Amino acid sequence: MIWVAVLGGSISCFALKLLGYVIPERFLAHPNIMRVTALIPVAFLAALMPVQTLIGGDGQLVIDARLAGMLVALIALILRVPFLGVIVLASVTAALTRATGLMP
Amino acid sequence: MTERATIIRDSVAVGAATAAYGISFGAVAIASGLSPFQAQALSGLMFTGASQFALIGVIGTGGGVLAAVAAAAFLGVRNSLYGFHMATILHVRGAQRLAAAQVTIDESTGMAMGHEDSPANARTAFWATGISVFVLWNAGTLLGSLGAGLLGDPARWGLDAAIPAAFLALLWPRLSNATARFTAVIAIILAIIATPLLPPGVPILVAGGCAVGLGIAFEHRRNRGPHSTQVNE
Structure with missing residues (x-):
């Protein structure tokens, strides 16, 4: 099943890349299309975030060490820490919060 | 060089x-x-x-x-x-x-x-x-x-x-304007509300899709509102 998603997703994403090279100019240059395509990454990345942070294995909302990791990631981004640094800090925070028993 | x-x-x-x-x-x-x-x-x-x-x-x-x-x-x-x-x-x-x-x-x-x-x-x-x-x-x-x-x-x-x-x-880095920030906040709220109600994976699509729509509406309102000179921040 994972392979179906991997290959299906890969084909979709390649088709979208290629689309830009074959599409007639007048379609994509429309201001409304430009606005929607600019907002899509913002909306979907934002929607993915809480789902990955707050949802437990049973599909219900849960507060655990991931939230502590995310708070540290937010502070790191405000302090202009680079991408990999943000990821490492979030992981280390979650690991330490669990190891010390502060949060599950 | x-x-x-x-x-x-x-x-x-x-x-x-x-x-x-x-x-x-x-x-x-x-x-x-x-x-x-x-x-x-x-x-x-x-x-x-x-x-x-x-x-x-x-x-x-x-x-x-x-x-x-x-x-x-x-x-x-x-x-x-x-x-x-x-x-x-x-x-x-x-x-x-x-x-x-x-x-x-x-x-x-x-x-x-x-x-x-x-x-x-x-x-x-x-x-x-x-x-x-x-x-x-x-x-x-x-x-x-x-x-x-x-x-x-x-x-x-x-x-x-x-x-x-x-x-x-x-x-x-994408949160550089008010429309993007508004859209992100709406997406986060909708994803949290939708998650206990819908099958896994679907809340992301619903929240993301609705947030894009509301973000466009938000930008539209701002462009037509009294602060229209500030939209291109």
């Missing part, structure tokens, strides 16, 4: 930076239940970071194939716009066009846009960045996925927090 050599050096530096990010992708792909082969297939075939993280994110939380593919595709839509723009500079045909499409991503397009004073320089920046990111992103993925296999339970190392942190870090 010639201008061309400088552009190539900068492009390789961008590739090196994404390698570090490829390592985190490889590690969290394994934490989400993918095999190293599947992680590598995503980096080689899908080759667009945010979509790859989205796909493994949906799979990792028990979402279905359709929801995972749809989430990846929605995040890949911006590459169509990039390709549309690059087509006017690259003038590629046949197999070259397929290669150009595959390396049409944030980094290669961004570097090309930074050198548009000269079409030749823009083409150099596009290809040099696209190819170096492709090679180093895949090398990073391999390192990350093999390294993760040696770690054991990913949660013990906090790798489950790495996925949402990656989304936050990808989102952060």
Whole structure:
């Protein structure tokens, strides 16, 4: 099943890349299309975030060490820490919060 | 150093930076239940970071194939716009066009846009960045996925927090205007509300789709409102 998603997703994403090279100019240059395509990454990345942070294995909302990791990631981004640094800090925070028993 | 050599050096530096990010992708792909082969297939075939993280994110939380593919595709839509723009500079045909499409991503397009004073320089920046990111992103993925296999339970190392942190870090530079910030907040709220009510993976599509619609409406209102002079911040 994972392979179906991997290959299906890969084909979709390649088709979208290629689309830009074959599409007639007048379609994509429309201001409304430009606005929607600019907002899509913002909306979907934002929607993915809480789902990955707050949802437990049973599909219900849960507060655990991931939230502590995310708070540290937010502070790191405000302090202009680079991408990999943000990821490492979030992981280390979650690991330490669990190891010390502060949060599950 | 010639201008061309400088552009190539900068492009390789961008590739090196994404390698570090490829390592985190490889590690969290394994934490989400993918095999190293599947992680590598995503980096080689899908080759667009945010979509790859989205796909493994949906799979990792028990979402279905359709929801995972749809989430990846929605995040890949911006590459169509990039390709549309690059087509006017690259003038590629046949197999070259397929290669150009595959390396049409944030980094290669961004570097090309930074050198548009000269079409030749823009083409150099596009290809040099696209190819170096492709090679180093895949090398990073391999390192990350093999390294993760040696770690054991990913949660013990906090790798489950790495996925949402990656989304936050990808989102952060895009929050430069009020419409983007409004859209992000709406998406977060809708995703939290929808998650206990809908099957895994679906809340992301519903929240993301509704947030885009509300974001457009928000921008429309601002453009027509009394503060219309401030919209282009």
